[in-house]
Amino acid sequence: MTADDQSRARYLYAVCRGLERSAIEDVTALDGQPLDAVCHQDLVAVVSTVPLEEFGEEALRRNLEDLAWLEETVRVHDEVIRAVSNRAPTAPMRLATICFDDAAVRARLREWYVDLTHVLDRIEGCAEWSVKVVAEAAEPGPEDPTSAEVLNGADYLRRKKVEAERRAARDSSVAEAASRIHDALVLLAKASRILPAQDPRLSGHRGTMVLNAAYLVPDEEQEAFAALVARLCTGDDRVVVDSRGPWPPYSFAMLEPR
Amino acid sequence: MSEAMGRSAARVQDTAPLSRSGPEPASLADILERVLDKGIIIAGDIRVNLLDIELLTIKLRLLVVSVDKAEEMGIDWWRHDPMLTVGERGMEEENRQLRARVAELEGRGDEQEEARDDR
Numbered sequence: 001m002t003a004d005d006q007s008r009a010r011y012l013y014a015v016c017r018g019l020e021r022s023a024i025e026d027v028t029a030l031d032g033q034p035l036d037a038v039c040h041q042d043l044v045a046v047v048s049t050v051p052l053e054e055f056g057e058e059a060l061r062r063n064l065e066d067l068a069w070l071e072e073t074v075r076v077h078d079e080v081i082r083a084v085s086n087r088a089p090t091a092p093m094r095l096a097t098i099c100f101d102d103a104a105v106r107a108r109l110r111e112w113y114v115d116l117t118h119v120l121d122r123i124e125g126c127a128e129w130s131v132k133v134v135a136e137a138a139e140p141g142p143e144d145p146t147s148a149e150v151l152n153g154a155d156y157l158r159r160k161k162v163e164a165e166r167r168a169a170r171d172s173s174v175a176e177a178a179s180r181i182h183d184a185l186v187l188l189a190k191a192s193r194i195l196p197a198q199d200p201r202l203s204g205h206r207g208t209m210v211l212n213a214a215y216l217v218p219d220e221e222q223e224a225f226a227a228l229v230a231r232l233c234t235g236d237d238r239v240v241v242d243s244r245g246p247w248p249p250y251s252f253a254m255l256e257p258r
Numbered sequence: 259m260s261e262a263m264g265r266s267a268a269r270v271q272d273t274a275p276l277s278r279s280g281p282e283p284a285s286l287a288d289i290l291e292r293v294l295d296k297g298i299i300i301a302g303d304i305r306v307n308l309l310d311i312e313l314l315t316i317k318l319r320l321l322v323v324s325v326d327k328a329e330e331m332g333i334d335w336w337r338h339d340p341m342l343t344v345g346e347r348g349m350e351e352e353n354r355q356l357r358a359r360v361a362e363l364e365g366r367g368d369e370q371e372e373a374r375d376d377r
Contacts, residue, residue: 023371094300097300250292250293
């Protein structure tokens with residue numbers, strides 16, 4: 001695509017290394033368009049044509065607020081990336097990375113060649129797993145708090161102290177369980193990232209999220225990692241382990257600061 | 259959610275052989291968490307304010323919760339939070355307030371992430 005057509009642009013999904021053209025032939029991209037490849041040396045930018053009336057600056061601002069539009073776009077973005085990541089080392093791009101034409105895409109590949117190569121070196125032959133560890137909400141103790149009313153002050157404080165100690169012991173045992181799980185998983189991973197715990201009001205989980213982590217797992221360790229997660233899931237009744245994967249290395253596709 | 263987690267734990271053992279791309283994510287919440295705020299940032303020709311996407315994540319997580327889970331869980335606090343509902347002030351004012359809140363939250367989140375990032 002050239003700069004002549006000012007009503008359309010190129011949407012950039014991912015940058016791969018050594019991707020064969022046959023890998024993108026049967027994949028339908030955004031707006032029902034086919035995927036194309038823009039190459040620079042061994043790097044291949046996976047792109048498709050999108051209308052600017054939908055993906056231009058003003059339109060994007062509006063469309064990103066539209067949940068149905070966003071869902072469709074995010075799903076296609078992810079489908080394309082999953083399709084190519086099975087065929088070649090793939091670094092996903094941030095959603096809605098758009099250039100006016102192929103020359104502009106190629107200029108980015110040239111400008112960021114070294115950095116993109118480093119990212120691809122890191123994620124080549126690996127996939128990502130997400131593991132979340134949630135401590136179940138504490139069971140109420142045998143003493144009902146309302147019974148505190150009938151206690152004298154000293155007993156009340158003593159009881160408060162016992163409760164605080166029990167809570168601290170529980171918190172530390174849960175933190176220990178989470179770090180034991182993380183330490184075990186890290187041994188099979190090439191890299192890991194600890195992400196901020198999700199807010200339970202937003203994610204809907206009950207209890208306290210004590211670990212939200214992403215692991216970059218080499219292909220040859222995938223089955224061992226899955227088996228280990230499954231074992232950790234059942235090994236500890238203090239916590240619930242939610243694992244998902246493998247999927248393309250979204251959390252590990254980032255450029256080092258220059 | 260703990261039930262769902264238990265199911266997903268059981269499913270791990272059934273998923274073989276593993277492909278690198280994995281199964282299609284089931285829910286909108288799953289895919290938004292996976293994709294939004296992730297991936298390589300290289301400025302294109304269309305300027306998308308990244309902060310707008312961060313804001314979007316927050317708004318959408320609220321929205322996803324509201325659609326999928328909040329009502330059955332009896333959660334409706336966001337309905338009454340003027341920062342999270344679009345009022346007559348319109349989107350611009352709402353965005354300004356959310357920006358301020360994101361900046362505040364990011365200040366905290368970044369420190370935590372840097373301190374605990376073990377790469």
